[in-house]
Amino acid sequence: MDPFADLIGLLRPRVTLWGRIQGTGRWAVSFRKRDDLLFCWLEAGECQLMRSENDSVLLGTGDFAFIRTSSPFSLTTDPGLQPQDSEAIVAATGSTELVLGQTTGSRAMLRCGRFVFGTTNEALLWSFLPSLIHIKADQQISWRLRSLLTMNDAEGQHPGPGSDLVVGRLMELTLLELLRSELVWLKPGTKGLLSGLADPVIAKSLSAMHHEVARTWTVAELARISGVSRSTFATRFRAVMGLSPIEYLANWRIALAKDELSCGTKTIGEIALSVGFHSSSAFSTAFTRAVGCSPKRFAIRRPQVT
Numbered sequence: 001m002d003p004f005a006d007l008i009g010l011l012r013p014r015v016t017l018w019g020r021i022q023g024t025g026r027w028a029v030s031f032r033k034r035d036d037l038l039f040c041w042l043e044a045g046e047c048q049l050m051r052s053e054n055d056s057v058l059l060g061t062g063d064f065a066f067i068r069t070s071s072p073f074s075l076t077t078d079p080g081l082q083p084q085d086s087e088a089i090v091a092a093t094g095s096t097e098l099v100l101g102q103t104t105g106s107r108a109m110l111r112c113g114r115f116v117f118g119t120t121n122e123a124l125l126w127s128f129l130p131s132l133i134h135i136k137a138d139q140q141i142s143w144r145l146r147s148l149l150t151m152n153d154a155e156g157q158h159p160g161p162g163s164d165l166v167v168g169r170l171m172e173l174t175l176l177e178l179l180r181s182e183l184v185w186l187k188p189g190t191k192g193l194l195s196g197l198a199d200p201v202i203a204k205s206l207s208a209m210h211h212e213v214a215r216t217w218t219v220a221e222l223a224r225i226s227g228v229s230r231s232t233f234a235t236r237f238r239a240v241m242g243l244s245p246i247e248y249l250a251n252w253r254i255a256l257a258k259d260e261l262s263c264g265t266k267t268i269g270e271i272a273l274s275v276g277f278h279s280s281s282a283f284s285t286a287f288t289r290a291v292g293c294s295p296k297r298f299a300i301r302r303p304q305v306t
Contacts, residue, residue, distance in 0.1 A: 003197060003210045004176060010259050011125055012118035013171040015152060019096025019112055021075065023047065025105025028076035028083035029098060034069045037115040037129070041149065045108030050074050051132070062137025064145055066178060070131060075110070077101075111149075115175070120262045121255050127192060133182060141181045148174045191242035201226045201233070202240050209249050213256065214276040219245055249276075254290045257283070261299040268295050 021029065023045070031038065040049070042059045049065055050056045051073045059065055059075075067073055074083040089098055117125060135142055152170045155163050183198050196202040205222040222245050223233035237245050253275040260271045272283035287295045 003193065003206045004179065006210050007124060007193065008172050008175055008179075010118070010121045010255060011175065012168075013175045014116045014168070015149075015171050015174065016114050016116060019090075019098065021098045021100065021108070021110040021112060023075075023077065023100040023108045023110075025102035026078045026081060027101030027108075028074055028078065028081040029086050029089070029100055030074040030083035031067075031069060031072060031086050033072050036069045037117075037125075038067050038069055039113055039115070040065045040067070040075065041111040041146070043109040043111060045106060047075050047077050047108050047110075048079060049132075049134075050076060050079060057132065057134050059134070060137060062142060062146075064133075064135040064142065066133040066135075068126070068129065068131045077106075077108070113149075115171070118259075118262075120258050124255060129179075130182065133178065135181060139181070141177055144177050145174060148177070191240065193241070196237075196241045199236075199240050201228055202237055205233070205237065205245060206248075209245075209252065213249070213253060214274060216276065217246070217249060250286070250290070253277075254287060257287060257295065258291070258298065261295055264299065268299075271295070 021040075023029075040059070042061055042063050042065075044061055046058065046060045048056045048058055049067070051067075051071060056079065057065065076083060084100065086098065090096055135145065148170050152167055152174070155166050155170070179194065182194055186195055186198055193206075196206050204226045208222060208225050209217060219234055220230050222237075223230040226233050228236070234244065237248075241248055243251075256275050257271050260266050260274070261268075266274070268283070269280045272278075272280050275283070277283035277286065284295055287298070291298060293301075
């Protein structure tokens with residue numbers, strides 16, 4: 001199976017197009033730390049995205065910015081302005097349409113929203129997604145994202161039969177496009193799944209493990225599939241992924257198990273066999289070591305997947 005598709009399937013992305021920002025003249029608005037994945041789509045004008053005094057990105061018409069709010073940030077036309085707090089504005093006005101600045105001057109129009117993920121395996125995304133992805137209007141991916149988000153907006157405003165399915169697939173495609181764009185701009189030395197998928201040797205082994213996750217894989221078998229020696233493969237996998245092949249496989253099995261336990265449609269024994277454990281006790285031991293609680297307790301305390 002495709003590791004990309006597997007990952008997105010576990011994340012179950014949804015999106016909230018929560019509002020617009022209309023700024024005229026000089027304006028500034030801040031966003032608090034929330035550890036979400038927000039996005040801004042600049043429909044007209046330009047502004048600066050600032051995460052610190054020395055860290056700013058100029059956004060132009062048609063640009064996208066995907067921001068992980070693990071630290072606060074602001075959007076502004078003038079870094080010297082004191083920004084208004086976005087949450088305070090919404091609370092005071094009762095509207096997610098933020099009107100900022102003066103009555104005259106150049107105008108900027110932004111669409112804003114946030115991604116919501118199934119919390120069971122959300123940490124998988126944060127482990128390799130950078131804190132900021134800036135996609136310029138002239139990049140090939142830009143029109144694809146614009147089309148997907150426009151269709152999502154239209155479906156939300158005029159829902160019909162199967163709307164939930166349509167919106168779900170649109171958001172999976174949006175996240176897929178976002179991750180694809182990161183593959184192109186990966187920095188040298190970056191470790192993790194995206195780097196592994198970009199490596200022609202490591203990608204073969206990842207596909208094999210995802211295709212047969214329950215198989216008792218050995219490093220020698222994976223090296224043979226990848227077309228290199230065992231020692232070369234083991235060294236290269238760790239250098240690219242940041243962990244050994246068997247450690248990666250173990251982590252992925254636990255991620256799949258967490259998802260199945262949250263769904264609540266299979267017994268613990270069935271889940272154990274499906275992810276490569278020959279007994280429930282072996283599965284329970286490995287799961288408890290990785291997650292910090294037994295599979296049964298995890299299933300009870302986790303919210304049901306939607």
